[in-house]
Amino acid sequence: MSKAVIFPGQGSQNVGMGKDLFENSAEVRALFEQASEILKEDMQKLCFTENAKLNSTQYTQPAILLVSFSVFSLISPKLKGDIAFGLGHSLGEFSALCASGVLDFASALTLVSQRGILMEETCKSKAAGMMVVLGLEDAALEEFCAKKRNLGLSVWCANYNGDGQMVLGGGREDLQSLEVELKGLGAKRALMLPMSVASHCPILEGMCKEFRVLLEAALCDSFAFPIISNVNAKPYNTKSQALEVLANQLIQPVLYKQSIRENDSEISGFIECGGSVLKGLNKRLSQKDTLSLQTYAEIQDFLQKD
Incomplete structure (x- = not known):
């Protein structure tokens, strides 16, 4: 049976990401050099050293895509014809599109950098x-958020990551005001994330029209394998379908849990390209194994196995 290739999103970044690959692979060094030239940013410095930029959305997104695509580039010769679908978490959907050939590498980097800039600008005010x-059912959180919106608060369910694991998006003060109440409802944890944006909720509606124009210019209509949409958990394989789901992706919740459970019956397992966040989520969502590939040694081991 075929494999699914999966790609992490924002929050998976860390200092030193991709360094081992860079030091051991001429192909990865070339990708880093190309990315640095395209983005007018030293991607080695960005990814390998302590700096505030790595956690700034406009830099985080291309950095993660660069490392994810580097991993995929190294393993793709072994996987040709054996990929059932690609799937990414939020930003990771763009890494999946790049791996499938729907976005070329340069266009993908530019697009996600622009995506990050638009997100930051839209959320700034x-x-x-x-x-x-953690610890509450989806339906309970959906009802809770709806009631709070009726009272004038800006809070939405943004990431369906697993049973009892949800990420909410909205106004920072509104979310902070709900921590104690959520714990009173039975939440094991209600923790603000170190982010200055709120993705996958209507707060980003103002950027959708401009981002759609950028998408239309960047996407092509050639899919090496279908992609599972974050928006509806269904596969797509045409430019017109991609344009519709991706234009709405930033204002709709990420249905990661549903994407895994509704699409794993025809595959033998998952391969995570960069990071191990999704492997952790998948343990609770699927009985199929997830192989996380981050280091050069892990990749070489994978390539040498039958």
Whole structure:
């Protein structure tokens, strides 16, 4: 059976990401050099050294895509014809599109950098944020947020990551005001995330029209394998479908839990390209194994196995 290739999103970044690959692979060094030239940013410095930029959305997103695509580039010769679908978490959907050939590498880097800039600009005046909530059912959180919106608060369910694991998006002060109440409802944890944006909720509606124009110019209509949409958990494989789901992705919740459970019956397992965040989520969502590939040694081991 075929494999699914999966790609992490924002929050998976860390200092030193991709360094081992860079030091051991001429192909990865070339990708870093190309990325540095395209973005007019030293990607080695950005990814390998302590700096505030790595956690700034406009830099975080291309950095994660660069490392994810580097991993995929190294393993893709072994996977040709054996990929059932690609799937990414939020930003990771763009890494999946790049891997499938729907976005070329240069266009993908530019697009996600512009995406990050638009997100930061849109959220700047709205004091936005995100909060992870553990231990409550989806329906209870959906009802809770709806009631709070009726009272004038800006809070939405943004990431369906697993049973009892949800990320909320909205106004930072509104979210912070709900921490004690959520714990009173039975939440094991209600923790603000270190982010200055609120993705996958209506706060980003103002950027959708401009981002759609950028998408239309960047996307092509050639899919090496279908992509599972964050918006509806269904596969797509045409430019017109991609344009519709991606234009709405930033104002709709990420249905990661549903994407895994509704699409794993025809595959033998998952391969995570860069990071191990999704492997952790998948343990609770699927009985199929997830292989996380981050280091050059892990990749070489994978390539040498039958």
